[in-house]
Amino acid sequence: MDTLTAPRHLRLHASDNVVVAVDSFQAGQKIEGVTVADRVPRGHKLASRVIAEGEPVRKFGQIIGSASKLIEPGQWVHEHNLNYSDFVREADAGHAPHGSGLLPLPQRATFEGFRRANGRAGTRNYIGVLTSVNCSASVARFIAEAVRKSGLLDEYPTIDGIIPLVHGGGCAMDTNGEGYEVLKRTQWGYATNPNIGAVLMVGLGCEAFQIGRWKETYNIVENDTFRSLTIQEVGGTRKTMEAGVAAVRDMLPVAANVRRETIPASELMLALQCGGSDGYSGITANPALGAAVDLLVKHGGTAILSETPEIYGAEHLLIERASNPQAVERLQSIIAWWEDYTARNKMEMNNNPSPGNKAGGLTTILEKSLGAVAKSGTSPLEAVYGYAEPVTSHGLVFMDTPGYDPVSATGQVAGGANVLAFTTGRGSAYGCKPTPSIKLATNTPMYNQMIEDMDINCGDILDGVSIEAKGQEIFERVLKVASGAPSKSEQLGYGDAEFVPWQIGATM
Amino acid sequence: MDTLTAPRHLRLHASDNVVVAVDSFQAGQKIEGVTVADRVPRGHKLASRVIAEGEPVRKFGQIIGSASKLIEPGQWVHEHNLNYSDFVREADAGHAPHGSGLLPLPQRATFEGFRRANGRAGTRNYIGVLTSVNCSASVARFIAEAVRKSGLLDEYPTIDGIIPLVHGGGCAMDTNGEGYEVLKRTQWGYATNPNIGAVLMVGLGCEAFQIGRWKETYNIVENDTFRSLTIQEVGGTRKTMEAGVAAVRDMLPVAANVRRETIPASELMLALQCGGSDGYSGITANPALGAAVDLLVKHGGTAILSETPEIYGAEHLLIERASNPQAVERLQSIIAWWEDYTARNKMEMNNNPSPGNKAGGLTTILEKSLGAVAKSGTSPLEAVYGYAEPVTSHGLVFMDTPGYDPVSATGQVAGGANVLAFTTGRGSAYGCKPTPSIKLATNTPMYNQMIEDMDINCGDILDGVSIEAKGQEIFERVLKVASGAPSKSEQLGYGDAEFVPWQIGATM
Numbered sequence A, B: 001m002d003t004l005t006a007p008r009h010l011r012l013h014a015s016d017n018v019v020v021a022v023d024s025f026q027a028g029q030k031i032e033g034v035t036v037a038d039r040v041p042r043g044h045k046l047a048s049r050v051i052a053e054g055e056p057v058r059k060f061g062q063i064i065g066s067a068s069k070l071i072e073p074g075q076w077v078h079e080h081n082l083n084y085s086d087f088v089r090e091a092d093a094g095h096a097p098h099g100s101g102l103l104p105l106p107q108r109a110t111f112e113g114f115r116r117a118n119g120r121a122g123t124r125n126y127i128g129v130l131t132s133v134n135c136s137a138s139v140a141r142f143i144a145e146a147v148r149k150s151g152l153l154d155e156y157p158t159i160d161g162i163i164p165l166v167h168g169g170g171c172a173m174d175t176n177g178e179g180y181e182v183l184k185r186t187q188w189g190y191a192t193n194p195n196i197g198a199v200l201m202v203g204l205g206c207e208a209f210q211i212g213r214w215k216e217t218y219n220i221v222e223n224d225t226f227r228s229l230t231i232q233e234v235g236g237t238r239k240t241m242e243a244g245v246a247a248v249r250d251m252l253p254v255a256a257n258v259r260r261e262t263i264p265a266s267e268l269m270l271a272l273q274c275g276g277s278d279g280y281s282g283i284t285a286n287p288a289l290g291a292a293v294d295l296l297v298k299h300g301g302t303a304i305l306s307e308t309p310e311i312y313g314a315e316h317l318l319i320e321r322a323s324n325p326q327a328v329e330r331l332q333s334i335i336a337w338w339e340d341y342t343a344r345n346k347m348e349m350n351n352n353p354s355p356g357n358k359a360g361g362l363t364t365i366l367e368k369s370l371g372a373v374a375k376s377g378t379s380p381l382e383a384v385y386g387y388a389e390p391v392t393s394h395g396l397v398f399m400d401t402p403g404y405d406p407v408s409a410t411g412q413v414a415g416g417a418n419v420l421a422f423t424t425g426r427g428s429a430y431g432c433k434p435t436p437s438i439k440l441a442t443n444t445p446m447y448n449q450m451i452e453d454m455d456i457n458c459g460d461i462l463d464g465v466s467i468e469a470k471g472q473e474i475f476e477r478v479l480k481v482a483s484g485a486p487s488k489s490e491q492l493g494y495g496d497a498e499f500v501p502w503q504i505g506a507t508m
Ligand SMILES: [Ca+2]
Pocket: A191, A192, A193, A194, A196, A197, A198, A225
């Protein structure tokens, strides 16, 4: 802030030629030494330098369009003088440099996690009760409930709990279709997520999603941390409950035989989410999370950006950051798939700023998408994955998911995410098991209103806290939560109703 | 059965010219006085009279195709001599007589139910906690759990319990699309189902499914049996839990102020379901349920047949039974919608007998569909409804739903079903709240295997119990369960995970 009397404003990047009004600007006020020429509503942009006609306008250090006429310092920048369509970008894609800023090993941050037999690292240690179909959902819940009530878990302090992972699908679907593939991958991803120590899978028996075939696909064998049962084979609900509880009882000592140990932050896989965005998302919590991601990537870790519909129309933002042509091709084919998919479903891909977005100060699709993409920071894009595919790269990656929070996060957790950060402006109540979720408020009033649900307030960025400092705070919180400190949504008990595999294709 | 030594067989209707082998027939055996000419596998058909080339073959009292060559009595009837494609049906549709067999009022059966203020009749009295979106699912569960644990319900013996009705949708959807319409109707249907005495609806606040707009659509006002809350407005999870529990506490005395009274069976609305069908479904449990439906319709009640994909290709079975042209048109337009919908989703509508069906003795699509439709009995079709539309006709009606059990039943309960009958061959573990579900086993081995889940064994039809007698048994059980006797799935505690609104359209 310039002075106590100047209205609050934000410079999102040193190279920007605009600043954002936090409070509205009135003509005659001084902002960064520039005299305000027009009234600038809150959330809108003011030119901090002269911008020639045709010259790029920069926000987030990125081009959001070009001036459609000469813009003088102090003028309001919006639809009347900023244009996206004039601006055609020649992407020299797929050759961004690999992360050069990787810290030397001894300087890397660590967390206290669970080292798994396969070398991966967990931040939690749950028993998962997977279900092949909705028809076994109640039995899975009954088993989890019976285990919870039995007191059995009291004997195993290294077990975080038991999660019934129930859903509405699994039958009356095309077993050769992509919806079935997605469900198979999602189940496999949960079964192997490093935050799960042992798995019981419960089916009905006659469903389309056949547990036997699924086990064959992934070479899963029944062992002391994986068991499966079907209600029809065991002989009904009560017997399956008993058999399920017995299976959990058998697996518990094995699953509990772990202890937190020091593990480099490079083993963290952070899922990035936003939901209930507001006008502040793109300028507070998202860039702050982006700064935390840049730190995590420097420390060798992985972050998963998702929500394909929210980058649609501005996908070159990511394509330009791709370190390899495979990632570019994959992202382009995902965009093409969505165009076909939504057309088939009589919907439109449209991420253009809405009238509400424009009133809030977002002028172009690039600017809007940059706000969403800001949570991924500035690192090169190393790989692109399909929904629920196992993520194996380090650094920043993209996973194709819908924007809808529980569906998107379910894909990321299936991909292997062991910690999750979620920015929200309106106030999301999301929480997840087995992956702890850290909720970042974009503004102080909502943070105060929902303080028992929010982990970190990023609204104070509007009051002068730097994005870098907030990024550091988020990074440190990620390490703490990964080490076992409960997030707010964990304290509240979230995660039993948020497993929502992406449903693609017709239910027959 | 003819004699102790004759293999078991079934005559499904007096006018049939085939009988079904329960045990396989060997050449030389005598069945109904006819000498078996060929080996007839179990489940397959034997000609009980001469059938001329081109003459209709009748099973269930219905035409299932025509003889492609002369069939002698005692011959096996299957693909080699029975043809559907030769057979073109000229439907004189839409003019079936209205139910003439309606019993005089004094002879009508009754049940002990709850008379609602709007005149409708409930068979249960639940508190429903509806959710606009997955983002409020956990809070709805927390509220229901807190109410259950509080002991509050102990004071109200006329309350059957509290149900969190959670789901995976409600946001990132096209609010002008049919998926949104379906969700709106489903929620409205549950809110007004006569088995629910009071409703709390919980939302997040920023979701696509706006509770305020939904209330306007249906002229819902907040009153002493309907309350709504959003997490964002109330200020987070814990406060919303407290406010939710307080709202339930307020509504409980009003919702509990009911008493079972004698109500005519004409107020029953029976949802018909089948899931996990086997070779016996079409010859035991389904026709027996059909006989019960015929009784219910005689007593003035309503039965809802559904599962559109299972009648596809043989829809004229229903069209011919329609009592009015509107029903015919609606059914035809539903069939056309499904053809378009599945094509758009790269799937095929195909209800033809599979190789497995054929091996089991089902020769034509008509025969297969008749097995599914058999559970609707023989009454005229009075009306056709879209998914989750309020059912207002009496007699037999059809509601468009997928075949998938939880999704189909959710539509029927939203339509107003206050009791449900579910036939199953493989052994379904389905159960529902607020609508009690009666499970009918098609065969004795499965009944014995899952006896704690099955309400009635229809497998004994294979041992000589008549379909009429079994229909009477089912009808009487429906009356008993409607009067408060718990079904098996209610005893087991099912119904908290089976609310699965039909999801149509893309998740964005
Ligand atoms: Ca594991």
